[in-house]
């Protein structure tokens with residue numbers, strides 16, 4: 001494809017060509033036979049399998065006419081640079097002369113290359129330059145929707161959704177607005193996402209049927225997203241053979257159960273030849289699973305993986321398994337231990353097309369948690385790391401909370417110590433990066449317009465985990481607010497950075513302190529309720545009393561959780577002296593006058609950070625006012641409205657948390673501020 005691009009400014013038109021290389025036959029995503037760390041070859045596609053049928057819908061080659069000479073020059077340049085095969089999704093941007101050329105081995109690469117040119121804007125048409133090659137770090141960059149088909153009586157249409165209804169279903173039926181789904185595919189391709197699971201992992205009765213008699217609805221979504229290089233996955237219930245197939249059991253070792261899954265999966269592929277695979281939440285928070293039959297998670301996952309294997313499909317089997325009916329009086333049970341206790345012993349038993357999907361932290365998407373020890377414990381298993389773009393515990397898209405700095409910290413974390421492999425490396429070698437989507441039918445897609453930055457940043461960090469969060473924000477700002485065309489570009493850019501760069505840390509300051517987590521209102525998880533979960537069966541406690549606060553997870557005197565980490569972290573977290581301040585109360589129970597590395601006592605730190613956090617939100621509100629007239633008025637109005645709620649809620653957090661610890665400890669604020 002080639003042609004002339006008109007610019008929004010006054011400059012002369014520019015020219016762009018998208019062209020395939022001679023390496024067209026290169027493998028598709030996930031089909032690249034890359035050895036895993038265990039030396040196995042994961043999920044290689046069989047010749048002729050539907051894996052090789054994945055391609056965007058641009059099938060017609062268009063003769064670039066006189067621009068073709070630039071393609072030849074660009075190809076020669078790439079060859080001279082030893083550019084080799086670019087891979088199924090890679091691309092090169094070359095500017096051999098006055099024309100910009102995107103080269104890729106396959107259409108998906110052209111698509112990503114086109115969006116790179118969009119990101120570059122004017123800079124894509126500057127002085128000539130040699131080939132710049134881009135390849136994704138992760139082959140799987142997946143979003144999980146927690147959408148229900150029916151409106152669920154408690155969770156609504158989208159579980160933990162803060163952006164209106166589902167973009168796929170409304171009130172039990174597929175939505176008619178196909179353009180919206182197409183636009184979503186385009187949006188995701190622009191972010192770099194290449195897989196989507198369409199329904200909630202808590203699979204209710206209606207949604208279970210998407211696997212069988214309602215499969216057409218999934219096939220239609222797959223058709224709409226396919227042109228954007230996106231494969232569709234489905235969350236299924238482990239009890240499907242019983243609830244859909246009428247069998248007396250769903251036992252993974254039962255022959256009739258195996259046949260049922262084989263036939264069902266065959267039918268799925270007859271409808272959707274490039275179907276991605278199943279996502280399963282089993283034996284977790286009431287979902288059925290293999291435990292009912294005395295089997296383990298490897299038995300369960302392998303049951304589903306078998307029938308998917310010939311088609312190149314995978315099972316994303318979630319490791320979010322814990323006892324949600326624990327007795328709060330029992331101090332020996334530790335929810336943080338659960339995923340490792342259940343899954344680490346199964347390492348090596350999963351089939352190659354099973355991806356064990358691990359939440360990034362041992363608890364549950366909190367504002368601050370250590371990295372899950374499971375990530376370092378299963379070298380013989382393909383692991384995917386799961387993030388939460390939807391802001392369940394980070395302000396529910398009422399609060400500005402740019403999460404890229406948090407994710408970047410997690411991805412760069414080295415579980416075996418500095419200089420060793422990182423979380424990003426484990427995910428890249430295994431099953432990639434997955435996140436719970438924050439998108440709904442809201443006109444701004446994400447409820448809070450600034451929450452779009454989280455969706456964008458997730459895709460970009462999955463493509464390149466080394467990108468700096470501020471640089472990703474710059475890309476998003478340029479694409480979203482076009483500062484270059486604004487009346488005051490510098491003010492717009494600077495102010496948005498001031499509002500967003502540190503917003504995750506501000507949120508942390510005015511909510512649960514020092515890694516202790518939760519303190520949210522039970523059920524909906526919005527706003528403060530310090531003891532809300534303290535005497536419940538959910539396993540999320542802070543153990544505050546008149547003397548101190550925090551969870552003793554040491555080997556010496558606590559639950560032994562620190563022993564699930566390899567060195568050096570097993571020692572670092574075990575040691576009160578070495579444990580980082582921000583995780584202190586996750587690992588240790590300490591008196592209120594314990595002195596942090598920062599020099600402050602724990603209780604004074606709690607007071608200070610809560611006053612600071614609210615002051616930062618006040619500054620954000622003032623700064624946003626400066627932008628009136630510089631951003632679209634409807635965006636301005638929506639954010640203004642949300643900021644008022646953020647400020648109210650942050651003050652509520654500050655006052656409840658400060659009053660709580662003041663009453664427990666009796667320690668006054670060193671600066672004499674009111675603690676209520």
Ligand code: GCW
Pocket residue numbers: 146159160201202281320364365392
């Ligand atoms: O954080 C919890 C949420 C549940 C969710 C669960 C999970 C889909 O509160 O709503 O269920 O995690 O990840 O499965």
